[in-house]
Amino acid sequence: MSTLPSLHSATIDAMVDNAGRATLPFRRANREEQHATAFWFNELVETTGEEEVVRQYLVTAGESTEIKLAEFTLRADLCAPAMSAEKLVMADFAEGWTHLDDLGVAVMPTAGLHAHAVRKGWSWTTDEITDGLAATDEDIAALGESPVPACLLGHVLDTATGEREQAVVVGEVSRTGDGGVRWAGELPQGCVGAPVFVSARLGGDRFKLVCVGVALSGEGHHPIATFDRIRTSLRALADSAFAEGSRSVGPDPRTRGSDRRGWQWRGWRRRG
Numbered sequence: 641m642s643t644l645p646s647l648h649s650a651t652i653d654a655m656v657d658n659a660g661r662a663t664l665p666f667r668r669a670n671r672e673e674q675h676a677t678a679f680w681f682n683e684l685v686e687t688t689g690e691e692e693v694v695r696q697y698l699v700t701a702g703e704s705t706e707i708k709l710a711e712f713t714l715r716a717d718l719c720a721p722a723m724s725a726e727k728l729v730m731a732d733f734a735e736g737w738t739h740l741d742d743l744g745v746a747v748m749p750t751a752g753l754h755a756h757a758v759r760k761g762w763s764w765t766t767d768e769i770t771d772g773l774a775a776t777d778e779d780i781a782a783l784g785e786s787p788v789p790a791c792l793l794g795h796v797l798d799t800a801t802g803e804r805e806q807a808v809v810v811g812e813v814s815r816t817g818d819g820g821v822r823w824a825g826e827l828p829q830g831c832v833g834a835p836v837f838v839s840a841r842l843g844g845d846r847f848k849l850v851c852v853g854v855a856l857s858g859e860g861h862h863p864i865a866t867f868d869r870i871r872t873s874l875r876a877l878a879d880s881a882f883a884e885g886s887r888s889v890g891p892d893p894r895t896r897g898s899d900r901r902g903w904q905w906r907g908w909r910r911r912g
Contacts (some may be wrong), residue, residue: 647847648789651839652808654849655791659837661718661767662699665795665804665830669711669729672802677705677794677834678712679752683874684771695749696768699870700833701856702746705737713795713804719757719767728756740873743865744856747874769835769851774867779840779850780821787812787824790838792855794831804830812839813852813864821852822861832857836864 659679668674685693711732716722722763730736737746757763790813795804811825813836825834834855839847853866 642821642870646845647782647839647841648791648810650793650847651789652847654839655793655808655837658773658849659767659769659793659835659851660763660806661715662769663793663795663806663834664712664714664718665806666700666704666710666712667707667804668707673706675705675795675797675804675830676700676832677706679699679793679833679835680766680768681747681774682768682770683871694771695874697747697749698753699745699747699769699835699854700856701865702739702744703857704738704833705746706734708733713788715806718764718766719762721762723762738877740865740870741876743869743873744863745865745870745873747852773849773851774871775850776850776869780852780866781869783813783815783821783838783852785815785817787814788838789821790822790836790852791827792831792834792836794826794828794834794855797830799829807831809834821864821866822858823855823864824861827855827857827862831855869894 662679664678664680665676666676678698681697681699683697685695686870687693708731710730712728712730714723714726736752737748739746754764790811792809792811794807794809796807796809797804805865807828809826809831811823811827813821813823816822832855836852836855838850838852840850841847851867853864853870856863856865869875
């Protein structure tokens, strides 16, 4: 049986190691509909000594937030002390999000999520898509019209059980004639709003993991809201709008292992 191409395998390893705990599945509460994926993002504001000041958000596809009552599923490894998976229900869900221009993306400051955890006696132990991982103008400009391999990290809906296991979905991304970026490949139900990644070669066997942006729904090839445009839109917002979402963070003390047990790999075909 053949193995995965080395760069693709290394890209998946890097994605899981750096962003495996960044995603959250959600849906309309009490109904099996509007399943989507959100993820944590740290926008770097400034660096002072060993500390970084960031604005932290949940990010997802804007259309998925237009519900009054939503339900997140929390995995045990996102919480300390560790808990069994539980549901986090949020009322007035739509009002908590700010929609970014015409990008199809919505963001929510995470202060309320941290406050909820404190009230319940636990804390979040998530990964975040960091400012250094999110695509720059140069990263997006380097994408051409020829498709390049890409991976999406989302929570696929199992229609038989209703479970939302996290999955690595493999496809391709490319630039469109109007300068946009699209995902070519399967976008399983529940993965709208998920982060999309590519690897940029740096020479030899070195590469850089890049989070291109947010997967949106569409017909055929799905559009991606890219992080260069997301950054521009965030900077245009008044700082006061997200003041409560800003916080200082020092060096991350968490250990990130490379164990991928329990992950679903979708989109690969292995030949004997």
